[in-house]
Amino acid sequence: MIVLSREGDKAVLRPSGADIVSSLVPELRAQMRGIVEEGVRDLVVDLANVQMVDSSGIGLLISAHNSLHKLGGRLAVVHASKDILDLFHTMRIHQHFSVTGDGGED
Amino acid sequence: MKPSSRFACEMRTTLPATLEAIEEFFVEFRRQAQNTLSRADCFAAELLSREALTNAVVHGCHRDPRKHVICVLRLRGRRLTIAVHDEGEGFDWRAAWNRRGGIFESSGRGIQILRKFAIRVRYNEKGNAVTIVKLC
Amino acid sequence: MDQAPFDDELLDDYLLESCELLANIEPYLLAMEQDGAEIDERLVNRVFRAAHSIRGGAGFFDLVNIRELAHNIETALDLIRCRQMVPTADVVTILLRGFSKLRELIQNCRESGEPDIAELVATVAGLTEDHLPAGEKHLSMGRMEVAVPETRQRVDVSAFDLNQARRSGQCIYLMRYDLIHDIQRRGKTPWEVFKCLIQTGTIMETFLDLDSAGTLDGPPSNQLLLEVVYATAVEPEMIGRLGVASPQRVLLIEKNRPSADTVVRARP
Numbered sequence: 001m002i003v004l005s006r007e008g009d010k011a012v013l014r015p016s017g018a019d020i021v022s023s024l025v026p027e028l029r030a031q032m033r034g035i036v037e038e039g040v041r042d043l044v045v046d047l048a049n050v051q052m053v054d055s056s057g058i059g060l061l062i063s064a065h066n067s068l069h070k071l072g073g074r075l076a077v078v079h080a081s082k083d084i085l086d087l088f089h090t091m092r093i094h095q096h097f098s099v100t101g102d103g104g105e106d
Numbered sequence: 107m108k109p110s111s112r113f114a115c116e117m118r119t120t121l122p123a124t125l126e127a128i129e130e131f132f133v134e135f136r137r138q139a140q141n142t143l144s145r146a147d148c149f150a151a152e153l154l155s156r157e158a159l160t161n162a163v164v165h166g167c168h169r170d171p172r173k174h175v176i177c178v179l180r181l182r183g184r185r186l187t188i189a190v191h192d193e194g195e196g197f198d199w200r201a202a203w204n205r206r207g208g209i210f211e212s213s214g215r216g217i218q219i220l221r222k223f224a225i226r227v228r229y230n231e232k233g234n235a236v237t238i239v240k241l242c
Numbered sequence: 243m244d245q246a247p248f249d250d251e252l253l254d255d256y257l258l259e260s261c262e263l264l265a266n267i268e269p270y271l272l273a274m275e276q277d278g279a280e281i282d283e284r285l286v287n288r289v290f291r292a293a294h295s296i297r298g299g300a301g302f303f304d305l306v307n308i309r310e311l312a313h314n315i316e317t318a319l320d321l322i323r324c325r326q327m328v329p330t331a332d333v334v335t336i337l338l339r340g341f342s343k344l345r346e347l348i349q350n351c352r353e354s355g356e357p358d359i360a361e362l363v364a365t366v367a368g369l370t371e372d373h374l375p376a377g378e379k380h381l382s383m384g385r386m387e388v389a390v391p392e393t394r395q396r397v398d399v400s401a402f403d404l405n406q407a408r409r410s411g412q413c414i415y416l417m418r419y420d421l422i423h424d425i426q427r428r429g430k431t432p433w434e435v436f437k438c439l440i441q442t443g444t445i446m447e448t449f450l451d452l453d454s455a456g457t458l459d460g461p462p463s464n465q466l467l468l469e470v471v472y473a474t475a476v477e478p479e480m481i482g483r484l485g486v487a488s489p490q491r492v493l494l495i496e497k498n499r500p501s502a503d504t505v506v507r508a509r510p
Contacts, residue, residue, distance in 0.1 A: 022160045023125035033458040052132075052149070054156045055216035067457040083149035090222050091215075 002031060009073075010042040011035050016049040020057030032064050041073030048079040048102075058091060065097045076100075115142060117179040121159075123167030123192065128159050131177070142181060147242040150223050151186055154238050155179065157216040158190040166194035166234055181242070188238040196233035256299040257351050259433055263292040264345045268338065274322070275334040281322065286329075290319040291440050296344065298436050298445045307359055308347050314366040315340045317402055324406070327373035340366045370402070378405065390416050390495055397471050397495070403446045407473035408498045412443065415481060417470045418491040430487055432468060438485030443474025471495070 003014040013032070018024055035043070043064065047053075053061075065075040076098040080088065085101045088094055117138060121127040132152060139148045159177060167173035173193040180187045220227045226239040270289050274281065293316040300309035315337060321327040329337075343362055371379055384401035397416060407414055419435065439445055449469040467490070476484065481492050 021129075021156060022164070023129050029458060036458060052152060052156070054153060054160065055219055056160070059215060063456055063458050067459065070457065083146060087153070087219075091218070 002028065004031070004035070006035070006040070009040055010044070011040040012044045012046055014046040014048065019050055019052040019054075020047075020060065021052055021054045022056045025056045025060050029060055029063070032060075033067075036064075036067055036071070036073075041068060041071060043068060043073070043075050045075065045077045046079050047077060047081065047084060050084070051081065053084050053087065058088075058093065061093070062096075074098075115181050117177075119177050121163075121175050121177065122171045123163045123169060123173040123175050123194075124171050125160070125163060125169070128156070128163060131159070132156070135179075143186075143242055147186070147240075150240060151179070151188070151242075154220060154223055154240060155188050155190075157219050158188060158236050158238060161216060161236075162190050162192035162194070162234075166192035166196070168194070184241050186240045186242050188240070189235070190238075191235040194234050253303055253351070255431055256303065256433060257348055260296045260299065260348045261345070263295060264341060264348065267292060267341050271329075271334050271338055271341070274329040275331055278330070279325075279328045281325070281329070283323065286319065286323040290316060290323055293319055293341075293344075294440055294444065295433070295436060296348075298440075298448060299433065301448050305347075305351065308344065308351075311340060311344055311347065311359055311363055311366070313400070314363055314370070315344065317400075318366060318369045320406060321370060321373050327369065333369060336365055336369055388414075388495055390493055392493065397447060397449075397469075399446045399471055403444065403473070407444065407446070408496070410473075410475070411499045412473045412475055413478065413481075413497045414446070414495040415472045415474070416493045416495055417472055417481075417489040419468045419470070419487055420490050421468050424487045424490060435485060435487050439470065439472060439474075442476055442484060443472055446471040446473055 002018065003016055005012045005014075013028075013035075015024070015028065020028065032043070045061065045064075061075065061077065068075050074097065077088075078100050080099055080101050082101060085099060088099045093099060115138075117135065119131055119134075121131055132155075135152060135155070136148070139151060143151060155177065159175060162175045163169055167175065175190060175192045177191075178187075178189045180189075220238060224238045224240045226237075228237045229235070267289065270285055273285060274289065277285070293312050297309055297312035297316055300306075300312055318327065318333070318337060318340075322329050322333075327333065339362065343359060347359075385398055386401045386404050387396045387398055388404070389396050395416070404414075419432075421432065436445060447470070470489075474481075478492075478494050478497070481494075482488060
């Protein structure tokens with residue numbers, strides 16, 4: 001369900017068919033913490049098959065950004081649906097880390 | 107004969123206060139909502155309902171499966187009303203709302219979503235019932 | 243997307259304050275025109291600070307058009323107060339147009355992203371370009387990245403602001419406020435902090451840092467950090483004691499001595 005691909009200090013997380021919402025956040029948080037501890041500094045979260053992100057999901061992404069930023073790394077979110085992209089813009093998330101949509105465009 | 111322009115439907119459910127029950131609810135919600143609302147409205151309706159339900163389960167009932175949360179969604183014309191009521195002691199919505207900077211409190215991110223996506227959000231005095239209105 | 247017209251109290255505060263700042267701006271500009279080359283420094287400073295405050299707040303709320311226009315107006319006013327440009331009738335006419343459009347954007351704030359103000363911005367920016375010496379013309383639109391000592395952080399600032407700060411011999415600091423603990427819980431607003439800082443220096447940039455969610459390690463922390471890149475003549479020993487709120491952290495980015503020869507190379 002949460003597919004991870006890894007190459008050196010880069011990793012791509014793909015929560016496929018799952019949503020970044022309260023019930024899934026603890027598992028995702030643990031996984032993100034684990035890979036950051038293992039040395040990943042360039043983390044991409046691929047939302048290609050994610051339909052919903054709620055406030056706890058947003059909080060998780062921000063936490064991940066903060067952790068990575070402190071270590072000189074970065075978080076990027078890609079393939080967000082139009083609805084999720086609009087949500088991120090409304091919550092001003094895009095001012096702080098990169099969020100792009102299905103076409104790779106903002 | 108012209109079809110009625112008043113489209114009414116209602117979805118009512120009682121859930122044990124667990125996050126898993128919320129997920130099961132939304133599987134059903136998506137099935138029903140996609141026949142009724144536009145994609146963008148489905149998303150917003152689900153988002154608003156999620157925030158209200160998660161709040162009720164986590165802050166209202168402290169994730170106690172013996173407690174219950176009632177959720178009613180009603181669509182009349184363009185007006186979608188989401189009402190969530192929980193069996194908890196209530197939560198301090200005034201502190202979370204915090205007029206003078208509530209958008210900053212991390213626990214208020216959910217409240218911020220409610221404020222931005224709905225046209226009306228009303229809590230009862232005790233804080234264990236909320237009514238959200240959105241225009242579709 | 244359906245955005246509800248819900249009151250965002252913080253944004254409303256900013257818009258109201260900005261309207262107040264803009265309410266009496268015309269007489270000041272006309273007085274500046276009357277004074278010509280014999281500028282009244284306090285008057286010019288007042289007009290400068292109005293544009294500067296509006297710019298700072300717009301950056302905070304991501305109001306792109308307001309920010310860009312205010313920044314261009316501010317830059318032109320900075321040239322006037324440094325006596326690099328005389329407020330002639332032509333110059334003041336352009337500034338009046340700029341402020342008038344700014345007022346319009348503030349009043350229609352929710353749509354402020356939409357109107358095409360590129361031409362007006364170019365006209366105002368043209369004032370700056372025309373009055374900068376040849377070696378400095380490239381600065382008016384460029385950005386610069388500056389490293390923050392003792393950290394891995396780099397901040398992105400306007401090349402023009404950086405050059406002005408260096409030339410005036412100002413110190414440049416990175417100040418961090420916890421909006422919740424340092425500001426909101428003391429009954430203050432970010433604007434009160436900005437206004438106070440603006441009395442004694444220039445805010446070059448502001449960044450809102452989302453530490454409010456903490457990191458992946460600890461429990462969610464209840465912080466929201468505002469970082470301000472600030473240029474001022476105030477020395478490092480005194481910097482923590484400015485104004486209505488104490489910053490959580492102050493880092494000295496650069497200490498400068500006044501020099502007319504300092505020119506920086508901007509990124510295109």
